[in-house]
Amino acid sequence: MKKMDRKLANRYFKERTRYMIIYFVVWFIVSYGVVLFAEPLSGFTLNGYPFHYFMGAQGAIVTFIILLFINASVSDAIDKKYGITDSSDKRLRRGKVINN
Amino acid sequence: MDTQFFVSLLVILASFAIYIGIAIYNKARATSEFYVAGRGVPAVFNGMAIGADWMSAASFIGMAGTIMLLGYDGLAYIMGWTGGYLLLTFLLAPQLRKYGRYTVPEFIGDRYDSHLARFIAAICTIIISFTYSIGQLSGSGVVIGRLFEIDAKLGTMIGVILIAFYAAFGGMKGITWTQVAQYLILISAYLIPVIFMSLQLTGNPIPWISYGEIVGKMGELDRELGISEYFAPFTNDTKWQFIALMLTLMAGTAGLPHVIVRFYTVSSMKAARWSGAWALLFIGLLYLSAPAYAAFSRFILMTNVAGSKITELPEWTQPWIDTGRLQLADENGDGILQWNELIISNDIVVMATPEIANLGVFVIGLVAAGAMAAALSTAGGLMIAISSSFAHDIYYRVWKPEATEKTRLNVARWSIAIATLLAGLIALNPPGAITQIVAWAFALATGTFFPALVLGVWWKRSNSKGVIAGLLVGLIFTFSYIFAAKYGGFTILGITDTGAGIFGAVAAFLTNIIVSLTTEEPSKKIQEEVMDLRYSEQMVFKDGEVWMVNGNKKT
Numbered sequence: 071m072k073k074m075d076r077k078l079a080n081r082y083f084k085e086r087t088r089y090m091i092i093y094f095v096v097w098f099i100v101s102y103g104v105v106l107f108a109e110p111l112s113g114f115t116l117n118g119y120p121f122h123y124f125m126g127a128q129g130a131i132v133t134f135i136i137l138l139f140i141n142a143s144v145s146d147a148i149d150k151k152y153g154i155t156d157s158s159d160k161r162l163r164r165g166k167v168i169n170n
Numbered sequence: 171m172d173t174q175f176f177v178s179l180l181v182i183l184a185s186f187a188i189y190i191g192i193a194i195y196n197k198a199r200a201t202s203e204f205y206v207a208g209r210g211v212p213a214v215f216n217g218m219a220i221g222a223d224w225m226s227a228a229s230f231i232g233m234a235g236t237i238m239l240l241g242y243d244g245l246a247y248i249m250g251w252t253g254g255y256l257l258l259t260f261l262l263a264p265q266l267r268k269y270g271r272y273t274v275p276e277f278i279g280d281r282y283d284s285h286l287a288r289f290i291a292a293i294c295t296i297i298i299s300f301t302y303s304i305g306q307l308s309g310s311g312v313v314i315g316r317l318f319e320i321d322a323k324l325g326t327m328i329g330v331i332l333i334a335f336y337a338a339f340g341g342m343k344g345i346t347w348t349q350v351a352q353y354l355i356l357i358s359a360y361l362i363p364v365i366f367m368s369l370q371l372t373g374n375p376i377p378w379i380s381y382g383e384i385v386g387k388m389g390e391l392d393r394e395l396g397i398s399e400y401f402a403p404f405t406n407d408t409k410w411q412f413i414a415l416m417l418t419l420m421a422g423t424a425g426l427p428h429v430i431v432r433f434y435t436v437s438s439m440k441a442a443r444w445s446g447a448w449a450l451l452f453i454g455l456l457y458l459s460a461p462a463y464a465a466f467s468r469f470i471l472m473t474n475v476a477g478s479k480i481t482e483l484p485e486w487t488q489p490w491i492d493t494g495r496l497q498l499a500d501e502n503g504d505g506i507l508q509w510n511e512l513i514i515s516n517d518i519v520v521m522a523t524p525e526i527a528n529l530g531v532f533v534i535g536l537v538a539a540g541a542m543a544a545a546l547s548t549a550g551g552l553m554i555a556i557s558s559s560f561a562h563d564i565y566y567r568v569w570k571p572e573a574t575e576k577t578r579l580n581v582a583r584w585s586i587a588i589a590t591l592l593a594g595l596i597a598l599n600p601p602g603a604i605t606q607i608v609a610w611a612f613a614l615a616t617g618t619f620f621p622a623l624v625l626g627v628w629w630k631r632s633n634s635k636g637v638i639a640g641l642l643v644g645l646i647f648t649f650s651y652i653f654a655a656k657y658g659g660f661t662i663l664g665i666t667d668t669g670a671g672i673f674g675a676v677a678a679f680l681t682n683i684i685v686s687l688t689t690e691e692p693s694k695k696i697q698e699e700v701m702d703l704r705y706s707e708q709m710v711f712k713d714g715e716v717w718m719v720n721g722n723k724k725t
């Protein structure tokens with residue numbers, strides 16, 4: 071175990087948090103944003119659906135899935151940047167896991 | 171008892187044989203090289219298992235029917251039950267994984283260092299899981315009722331016995347590969363009818379593309395009938411109800427004890443993130459199809475069934491009238507069934523549509539098997555959440571720490587039996603549609619666990635007095651609002667019982683924060699443990715410094 075520069079650790083946390091805030095802003099716009107402005111948005115049609123209906127039935131869900139995959143791979147990249155590797159992951163988890 | 175009965179029964183029994191077969195095979199393997207080889211289940215399959223665990227009778231049996239009857243307003247369920255995975259995967263799952271406890275009451279008890287908080291959290295788990303299981307039993311009643319062509323009440327009673335056995339048999343739940351099989355059966359049972367209907371109605375086998383056309387056509391039919399258009403927003407409820415319901419379902423997803431537990435069993439924080447992403451992809455497959463299912467069902471009912479002579483109704487109608495969930499009455503006596511004379515319960519739409527569309531005995535049987543997989547797998551998980559909260563968190567940790575393992579196991583079995591029976595009694599006369607009952611469980615989770623967990627993970631200043639007050643206030647607020655809205659007709663901004671969680675959550679957050687700030691700080695050890703959750707598993711926060719654990723060869 072070795073001490074890590076406090077500034078570096080803070081930067082790690084801040085970087086992770088910044089991305090998370092971006093994801094939540096997108097999350098909010100595609101779901102709550104569209105619902106709030108459903109009436110004016112219903113004027114457009116997309117692929118045969120009124121736009122507000124399309125977002126509720128398909129657009130929002132696809133966006134959520136994409137955001138989760140982006141988060142998973144971006145988080146991996148950030149971990150790598152700060153020198154956190156998967157091999158150490160595997161060592162650590164021993165003894166902490168219950169059988170599933 | 172016709173061909174349909176035997177085919178459906180056969181498909182259901184065959185699917186059960188697969189689950190049991192996998193369970194036995196895995197048990198046999200577990201004793202040999204299974205442990206030695208390391209137990210990492212790839213995140214993809216873990217995602218499928220989470221999907222099977224998560225998708226209950228509400229998603230499978232209830233949701234499409236709810237959307238069919240509510241139109242656009244029903245889409246709050248679609249966005250709510252998927253969008254919650256972002257809250258769960260960003261804010262809670264990896265952090266709770268790092269903390270390393272096995273149940274939600276355990277996390278709350280240890281993080282806040284309070285037996286009372288643990289006890290209240292266990293009670294909340296029991297209440298939430300119990301409410302949720304009423305919906306599952308009601309769903310199994312619909313499936314079994316149709317299968318044997320009996321009243322859904324009798325079907326529910328058979329379901330109670332099945333689920334009690336299933337949960338007590340234990341081994342079935344928690345084995346990832348059994349759940350992977352359940353997911354595959356569940357999703358094919360859902361997609362095959364939608365794809366067939368899409369082909370029948372539009373000639374295009376890809377329902378997600380083709381149903382836009384149907385939605386448009388239905389708008390025209392609705393205008394002719396003089397009712398509000400299918401896709402028109404906020405025709406049944408207010409905009410605020412839509413938003414409150416969506417928020418309740420999202421926050422509830424992140425606070426449901428039996429869902430969170432699934433993330434404790436993944437191997438690392440990284441695996442928690444990837445499992446969450448895969449899970450939502452697999453869940454999304456069903457959720458993207460539910461509005462298509464709803465649109466096709468409604469279109470077929472409007473064009474093929476409404477308008478036919480009351481004396482020449484198709485064969486499929488009688489068994490469903492027998493279950494008590496379908497009413498066809500020629501009210502104006504013109505000998506023809508009009509659209510408004512057809513009353514169909516939300517909960518039979520998914521089960522009845524393959525029959526209405528004449529998709530053949532095998533597809534109908536498969537849908538029944540899929541519905542049973544959804545109801546049983548989730549009910550099993552809920553019963554285990556209830557019994558572990560009672561037998562482990564209350565009985566063993568608080569009440570009788572000297573109890574032997576054997577007594578604890580007996581207590582666990584009895585709590586499953588009693589909980590199933592009680593839930594079954596309520597499900598005999600379900601107090602609402604399946605999606606509605608399940609939405610109450612989400613409202614309760616939103617009002618209690620969501621604030622307690624989010625503040626517990628992200629705010630080190632939150633203390634035991636804050637969480638105890640927060641949990642109690644949230645629980646009481648949510649409960650009172652559900653009852654006042656459902657039975658007293660009391661609403662704020664048109665927000666009904668299903669959106670109650672938003673009030674509970676606001677009250678619980680405020681209470682937790684105010685009480686925490688006016689009482690003493692948690693101990694230094696606890697504050698450091700909370701700070702530690704900000705960092706990845708290789709980084710440890712200790713004595714105000716961050717330490718890097720060197721697991722790799724470079725030491």
